[in-house]
Amino acid sequence: MAEIGPNTRLRTSPFYDATVAAGVTAFSPYNRMLMPVSYGDPAAEYDRLLNGVAQWDVGIQRQVQIKGPDAARLAQILSVRDLSKCAVNQGKYVPMCDHRGVLINDPVVLKLADDLFWLSIADNNILMWTRSIAAERGLDAEITEPDVSPMAVQGPRAEDVVASIFGDWVRGLKYFWFSDAEIDGIPLRIARSGFSKQGGFELYLMDRRRGSDLWNTVREAGQPWGIGPGNPNPAERIESGLLSYGGDTDDQTNPFEVRLGKYVDLDLEDEVVGIAALRNIRAWGLKRHQLGIVLDDETPQPGHAAWYEVTARGRTIGTMTNGCWSPRIGRVIGFVLISRAFGPGDTVEVVRNGVATEGQLCDLPFL
Amino acid sequence: MAEIGPNTRLRTSPFYDATVAAGVTAFSPYNRMLMPVSYGDPAAEYDRLLNGVAQWDVGIQRQVQIKGPDAARLAQILSVRDLSKCAVNQGKYVPMCDHRGVLINDPVVLKLADDLFWLSIADNNILMWTRSIAAERGLDAEITEPDVSPMAVQGPRAEDVVASIFGDWVRGLKYFWFSDAEIDGIPLRIARSGFSKQGGFELYLMDRRRGSDLWNTVREAGQPWGIGPGNPNPAERIESGLLSYGGDTDDQTNPFEVRLGKYVDLDLEDEVVGIAALRNIRAWGLKRHQLGIVLDDETPQPGHAAWYEVTARGRTIGTMTNGCWSPRIGRVIGFVLISRAFGPGDTVEVVRNGVATEGQLCDLPFL
Numbered sequence: 001m002a003e004i005g006p007n008t009r010l011r012t013s014p015f016y017d018a019t020v021a022a023g024v025t026a027f028s029p030y031n032r033m034l035m036p037v038s039y040g041d042p043a044a045e046y047d048r049l050l051n052g053v054a055q056w057d058v059g060i061q062r063q064v065q066i067k068g069p070d071a072a073r074l075a076q077i078l079s080v081r082d083l084s085k086c087a088v089n090q091g092k093y094v095p096m097c098d099h100r101g102v103l104i105n106d107p108v109v110l111k112l113a114d115d116l117f118w119l120s121i122a123d124n125n126i127l128m129w130t131r132s133i134a135a136e137r138g139l140d141a142e143i144t145e146p147d148v149s150p151m152a153v154q155g156p157r158a159e160d161v162v163a164s165i166f167g168d169w170v171r172g173l174k175y176f177w178f179s180d181a182e183i184d185g186i187p188l189r190i191a192r193s194g195f196s197k198q199g200g201f202e203l204y205l206m207d208r209r210r211g212s213d214l215w216n217t218v219r220e221a222g223q224p225w226g227i228g229p230g231n232p233n234p235a236e237r238i239e240s241g242l243l244s245y246g247g248d249t250d251d252q253t254n255p256f257e258v259r260l261g262k263y264v265d266l267d268l269e270d271e272v273v274g275i276a277a278l279r280n281i282r283a284w285g286l287k288r289h290q291l292g293i294v295l296d297d298e299t300p301q302p303g304h305a306a307w308y309e310v311t312a313r314g315r316t317i318g319t320m321t322n323g324c325w326s327p328r329i330g331r332v333i334g335f336v337l338i339s340r341a342f343g344p345g346d347t348v349e350v351v352r353n354g355v356a357t358e359g360q361l362c363d364l365p366f367l
Numbered sequence: 368m369a370e371i372g373p374n375t376r377l378r379t380s381p382f383y384d385a386t387v388a389a390g391v392t393a394f395s396p397y398n399r400m401l402m403p404v405s406y407g408d409p410a411a412e413y414d415r416l417l418n419g420v421a422q423w424d425v426g427i428q429r430q431v432q433i434k435g436p437d438a439a440r441l442a443q444i445l446s447v448r449d450l451s452k453c454a455v456n457q458g459k460y461v462p463m464c465d466h467r468g469v470l471i472n473d474p475v476v477l478k479l480a481d482d483l484f485w486l487s488i489a490d491n492n493i494l495m496w497t498r499s500i501a502a503e504r505g506l507d508a509e510i511t512e513p514d515v516s517p518m519a520v521q522g523p524r525a526e527d528v529v530a531s532i533f534g535d536w537v538r539g540l541k542y543f544w545f546s547d548a549e550i551d552g553i554p555l556r557i558a559r560s561g562f563s564k565q566g567g568f569e570l571y572l573m574d575r576r577r578g579s580d581l582w583n584t585v586r587e588a589g590q591p592w593g594i595g596p597g598n599p600n601p602a603e604r605i606e607s608g609l610l611s612y613g614g615d616t617d618d619q620t621n622p623f624e625v626r627l628g629k630y631v632d633l634d635l636e637d638e639v640v641g642i643a644a645l646r647n648i649r650a651w652g653l654k655r656h657q658l659g660i661v662l663d664d665e666t667p668q669p670g671h672a673a674w675y676e677v678t679a680r681g682r683t684i685g686t687m688t689n690g691c692w693s694p695r696i697g698r699v700i701g702f703v704l705i706s707r708a709f710g711p712g713d714t715v716e717v718v719r720n721g722v723a724t725e726g727q728l729c730d731l732p733f734l
Contacts, residue, residue: 001391002369002372003369003370003394003405004370004371004393005369006673007670007672008613008615008670008674008688008689009490009613009669010395012672025370026369026370027371028374028376029396029399030378032396032490032613038370088631097497098498098499098502099503104495116428124495125491125492127618128471128491128492129495129496131467131497131498132465132466132503133503135465136504137503222636244375246373246375246376246399247374247375251494280697303375304374305372305375305379306372306378306379316690321375323376
């Protein structure tokens with residue numbers, strides 16, 4: 001393995017020093033920042049997430065702030081999901097598409113006020129994209145990247161930890177809703193959200209000088225429940241059927257192909273970027289769909305370095321986008337993006353480094 | 368140092384296997400790909416570039432291809448430099464700005480035909496940007512990322528190496544001009560260009576399956592001149608005054624601030640993105656400018672992990688964006704982006720990890 005460290009094109013998160021102290025061993029870039037991806041003990045990290053509580057540096061989940069008279073209209077223009085019923089202090093998971101109807105992000109959109117929104121984004125330059133659309137449409141909105149960096153607290157004991165710090169009111173937060181909070185003078189917002197299906201919260205730190213303070217506060221509070229460091233977990237997120245934008249999608253992927261159709265409202269106004277294209281895609285029918293696959297392989301192994309070819313009867317039918325060994329299933333599982341001629345129950349082959357392995361297609365999520 | 372390796376959101380270049388075989392020791396991400404940044408012997412890598420010849424994997428320099436009836440108009444709309452006199456087979460170094468006049472890239476624009484252009488880009492999602500502007504303006508152009516990956520051959524003996532493979536005609540190529548070529552069935556384009564001031568070529572590989580073949584062909588041909596692996600060299604590029612987009616620029620930087628004013632044509636049509644904002648910026652005057660700095664520090668050291676504060680008489684006047692020890696000057700040198708109240712000859716202080724070091728401002732380039 002080769003080395004990586006921060007440089008002037010690759011920023012650190014406010015939690016960087018704390019993650020180094022916690023023993024981070026590997027990074028991957030995300031939104032031009034260093035994202036921790038391992039602390040050297042995958043089994044313990046998985047176990048904490050499934051059975052206890054973990055704290056994750058997800059400061060790489062940047063916010064695009066939209067503020068001003070046209071903020072609500074612009075947020076809707078960028079979103080193929082209807083935001084008209086989104087309340088203040090509510091968030092919504094939203095597919096964003098380009099004019100072709102191709103997915104360019106899947107942020108959580110947080111409505112802070114009628115004229116103030118955050119797009120809490122996956123890995124792409126949505127700040128530039130938002131400015132581009134606003135300027136081309138002549139909309140009156142100020143678009144910035146505020147000093148906001150989330151830390152996730154995830155796992156079945158996350159609620160106990162977060163409640164022990166901020167109070168029992170956090171137990172009443174509904175999924176994707178958020179509220180202002182403060183601890184030791186650290187300004188933040190608390191949302192019930194996170195990139196796992198084990199439950200938990202994201203603490204949106206709003207003063208990057210206080211990253212280590214917030215990390216250590218959560219670490220100390222979490223001791224009774226055995227808290228430890230972690231990161232978005234490849235095995236758990238695949239078992240849970242969570243999409244990785246950019247990892248499971250390519251330059252042609254539309255939301256319907258990757259199970260996001262339920263978040264697309266085709267009757268939105270034509271001014272919404274991509275909505276006209278999505279109507280056409282829906283009308284003409286899809287070529288590909290995303291399914292799960294269980295490989296005939298029980299060998300624990302790390303994630304993919306690249307997409308693998310999927311074949312059936314000697315012909316290429318698509319790709320296996322990501323996969324890993326599943327501790328709960330005891331097999332290598334993953335996502336495929338393949339021809340709609342194949343469906344759950346079918347047997348196909350995945351070609352990994354020149355070697356074909358059989359696997360069975362299935363619906364998602366796995367668990 | 369932590370580890371990094373390829374994953375499904377972080378692609379490898381066609382030269383990846385060859386760079387691993389050549390002993391690459393560190394990567395940094397660039398355009399969501401792995402860019403080699405060290406082979407473990409900085410002194411030898413610098414020496415080869417200055418006195419011999421080096422081969423670099425710069426496959427991360429992606430191409431945005433614009434093709435169709437409106438291709439030329441779209442290329443100009445994205446460029447604040449006049450492209451009307453650019454000939455087929457000619458390239459031009461071009462600042463690209465957003466609607467605020469802020470730099471979002473500094474590609475080489477290659478004109479392949481009257482209706483076909485490549486933007487050979489620095490680190491940003493210009494593919495998405497280009498599609499956005501084209502769609503919003505209703506322009507008729509197909510915008511894609513073609514299978515094209517440059518390898519640079521740089522240094523005073525680069526011409527001998529490239530001529531030994533492709534013929535003496537390459538010696539006649541003018542700066543930024545390019546030509547089709549082929550070797551052993553490998554399709555490519557050869558341009559006289561590269562991110563150094565030591566002279567050389569970029570070989571635009573047009574079949575990613577042939578990356579190792581092209582790398583090995585160049586390596587073999589370069590043996591008489593002592594060729595070896597390298598990458599864009601921090602010391603040489605700073606000595607030479609070459610800008611690193613995203614490393615020396617921030618979310619407010621306009622081309623005038625960073626010495627690119629000579630590539631801005633303010634009398635372009637208003638439809639050019641950013642040109643109206645740049646006219647205002649020019650009229651109102653600049654707040655910052657980029658200069659060189661020579662620090663009172665003779666200690667060899669690696670590049671910056673982040674920007675440093677620059678102070679004068681106890682007040683912050685800007686930042687030192689990048690710096691490193693210069694083998695030819697024997698001091699730590701770098702770029703500052705500071706208030707225009709300070710100029711060449713002034714003494715200022717740079718605060719590195721809490722310690723202030725004096726330095727003298729100077730014009731760029733250093734050498």
